[in-house]
Amino acid sequence: MATVKIPPVLRPSVGGEKQVEADGASVGEVLRSLAAAHPQTQSQLFSADGELNRYVNVYLNDEDVRVLDGLETRVGEGDTLVILPAMAGGR
Amino acid sequence: MSPSGAELLRKIKSQIREVDPAVVHEQLGNGVVLVDVRENEEFSVGHIPGARHVPRAYLESRIEGVVPDRDAHIVLYCASGNRSAYAARTLSEDLGYRNVESMTGGITLWKDRGYEVVVPRTLTPEQRDRYSRHLLLPEVGMEGQLKLLDARVLLLGAGGLGAPTALYLAAAGVGTLGIVDNDTVDLSNLQRQVIHAQSRVGERKVDSAEATIADLNSDVRVVKYPVRIDASNIMEIIEGYDVIVDGLDNFPTRYLLNDASVRLRIPVVSASILGFDGQLSVFKPYEGPCYRCLYPVPPPAELAPSCGANGVLGVLPGTMGLLQATEVIKLIVGIGEPLIGRLLLYEALSATFTELKVRRDPECPICSRDPDSISDEEMGVFPDYEAFCAAAG
Numbered sequence: 008m009a010t011v012k013i014p015p016v017l018r019p020s021v022g023g024e025k026q027v028e029a030d031g032a033s034v035g036e037v038l039r040s041l042a043a044a045h046p047q048t049q050s051q052l053f054s055a056d057g058e059l060n061r062y063v064n065v066y067l068n069d070e071d072v073r074v075l076d077g078l079e080t081r082v083g084e085g086d087t088l089v090i091l092p093a094m095a096g097g098r
Numbered sequence: 099m100s101p102s103g104a105e106l107l108r109k110i111k112s113q114i115r116e117v118d119p120a121v122v123h124e125q126l127g128n129g130v131v132l133v134d135v136r137e138n139e140e141f142s143v144g145h146i147p148g149a150r151h152v153p154r155a156y157l158e159s160r161i162e163g164v165v166p167d168r169d170a171h172i173v174l175y176c177a178s179g180n181r182s183a184y185a186a187r188t189l190s191e192d193l194g195y196r197n198v199e200s201m202t203g204g205i206t207l208w209k210d211r212g213y214e215v216v217v218p219r220t221l222t223p224e225q226r227d228r229y230s231r232h233l234l235l236p237e238v239g240m241e242g243q244l245k246l247l248d249a250r251v252l253l254l255g256a257g258g259l260g261a262p263t264a265l266y267l268a269a270a271g272v273g274t275l276g277i278v279d280n281d282t283v284d285l286s287n288l289q290r291q292v293i294h295a296q297s298r299v300g301e302r303k304v305d306s307a308e309a310t311i312a313d314l315n316s317d318v319r320v321v322k323y324p325v326r327i328d329a330s331n332i333m334e335i336i337e338g339y340d341v342i343v344d345g346l347d348n349f350p351t352r353y354l355l356n357d358a359s360v361r362l363r364i365p366v367v368s369a370s371i372l373g374f375d376g377q378l379s380v381f382k383p384y385e386g387p388c389y390r391c392l393y394p395v396p397p398p399a400e401l402a403p404s405c406g407a408n409g410v411l412g413v414l415p416g417t418m419g420l421l422q423a424t425e426v427i428k429l430i431v432g433i434g435e436p437l438i439g440r441l442l443l444y445e446a447l448s449a450t451f452t453e454l455k456v457r458r459d460p461e462c463p464i465c466s467r468d469p470d471s472i473s474d475e476e477m478g479v480f481p482d483y484e485a486f487c488a489a490a491g
Contacts, residue, residue: 015373016401025448051401061398064456066361074457089454091443092401093349093393094370094377 009082011038012089020047034065035078037088052090064091107180119208122146122173130171133164134205135241137186140177144215146208149175154185157411161189168194175201175208219244225317229271242431243271247317249430252276254327254341254355256303258415259345259422261293266423268318269312272430274340275311278323279303290412327351329478332358341426344368345419349396354478356381356389360465361472362411367370367425369418372447374411376418379437379456380425386438391459414446 012026020023021027022045031037038059042049052059058078065072066089072080082088101109122132126148134145137152145151152160154176165172172195174182176266179202186200201208209215219231221243232238232246249272253260256279264275281303283294298306304322311320323335332354336342344366346352352368359366365382368389381388396402421442428434443452460466464476 015375016397025445061395062393062401064393069452069454071457073457087450089443091398091441091454094372094375094402 008084010085010087011037011041012087014090014092014094016092016094017048017051017090020051021045031082033078034067034072034075034080034088037082038065038078051064062092065089066091107183109310110187111183111200114183115199116179116183116202117173118202119213121224122175122201122208123171123213124210130173131165133161133172133174134176135174135182136176136205142218142220144205144217146175146205147214147216147416154181157185157188158193158432159195161195165195168478169436170195171197171199173199173201176204178204180204201255203247207255224412225271228315228317232270237433238431242433245430245432246271246427247273249341250274250276250339251341251343251426251430252278252336253343253345254278254351255345255347256291256293256307257287257345258290258371258410259419260343261291261307262419263343263345263423263426264307264311265293265314266420268315270423271315271317272426273317274319274321276321276323276335277304277307278325278327278335279307280324280326290410290415292416327354329474330353332477333362333474336364337362339364341429342366343422343426345415345422349402350478352389353396357464357472357477359383360388361469361477363469365429365487367422368431369422371410371415371418373409374414376414376421376444377424378418378421378442378444379440380429381440382429382436383469387456387458388462388465390464391462392441394459394462411446417444 008028008030010026011029013021029037029041031040039053052063067080068087132146132149134141134149137153141151150164152164174185176182182200186198189195189198229243232243251267251272253264256277283299283301283303283306284303285299293310294306302324304324308320311318342364360383363383365379369378425437428436439456441454441456
């Protein structure tokens with residue numbers, strides 16, 4: 008069971024939660040079980056071919072999964088995934 | 099009977115070695131350590147190039163910090179050669195320096211011979227008072243404060259983030275503040291944009307910000323750009339600035355700014371805010387990742403609430419803007435570890451900070467290349483976002 012931190016723009020899709028727990032041994036599995044539990048996040052996280060959308064950054068603890076093994080990166084008990092889309096507000 | 103002052107001086111001079119300014123002039127740069135023992139005010143109006151300054155009153159306590167080597171060749175000077183004679187005796191007799199000389203005739207004779215004198219830059223008495231809390235910090239000090247006064251910082255936006263950043267940078271004595279904003283002050287801005295005022299609703303934000311800054315610190319020159327930044331004017335506006343503060347409210351301009359700042363190698367202190375959440379990072383071209391390394395493509399409109407008006411806790415841009423101001427000052431003064439290659443997330447409601455690593459992308463379409471190869475046409479290029487936003491209403 009890993010903890011997934013949800014950014015403000017995705018919170019409406021997970022019932023307003025800031026973080027949720029999700030099962031899975033890899034980053035891909037954790038995110039797919041998140042999408043299974045909260046179907047609205049499916050299209051926000053994944054493209055039609057099942058890849059992670061390029062505008063979504065995912066970090067395992069503090070490291071970008073793009074420099075690890077992407078969706079194949081192993082996730083251990085107690086690890087935290089941070090989902091991070093870009094924000095542009097300055098006003 | 100006690101000797102008179104003149105007799106004592108003669109006696110001291112007979113016990114030390116004196117050297118003529120002509121000899122010192124020849125030896126400059128040959129390993130000789132020149133030490134000016136006059137008072138602060140005397141030193142600040144002109145001294146011999148390369149001279150170290152240790153006022154005679156602090157000689158015993160400070161000379162080791164300046165010249166630790168007891169065998170160093172030291173030449174002391176003052177105004178006319180008397181105080182340096184006493185100082186030479188102190189160094190030789192009391193502190194064990196073995197190669198000390200006093201320059202005959204002091205800086206007065208040096209100048210009479212036509213040799214060069216430098217006038218160091220310094221602060222006015224009023225500035226010493228104004229910036230005294232900076233001067234007390236060894237990490238900033240006189241040198242750091244002069245760097246701040248010489249610095250040119252460009253603020254993109256005098257809004258939520260730009261307002262607090264500009265206020266504190268002005269207070270800190272950043273000498274030139276450029277402000278880009280084509281908006282006017284609205285009553286709904288005042289919940290967070292603290293540089294503006296109720297009495298200036300309806301005025302241009304650049305004018306309103308300038309008025310507050312002028313009242314806060316007359317050392318600061320404000321350069322106003324009441325325009326919307328775009329591909330046609332960005333290079334001209336940002337060129338020559340030392341640091342850029344990104345408080346922009348939309349993706350197209352953030353990408354454009356990134357590409358232009360990489361091209362000109364100008365560091366950008368970037369923050370963004372939404373609701374109760376903030377993000378902060380420093381993009382220093384070629385030393386760390388750029389904005390495109392972090393966010394290769396912008397999110398679609400439904401996940402980019404920056405397109406329309408959204409709620410924000412009034413204090414939040416203050417928190418994030420002041421973190422930006424702190425990073426700006428660190429970059430200018432050259433202290434600490436700037437937030438390069440790191441992204442700081444702040445969640446106000448839970449009062450937590452999270453730090454994430456940001457790596458340079460070896461295939462970044464912009465910063466993996468030679469900056470001179472980036473063309474005007476390529477800057478800020480990505481899917482047509484303004485059309486997206488318009489469609490999203």
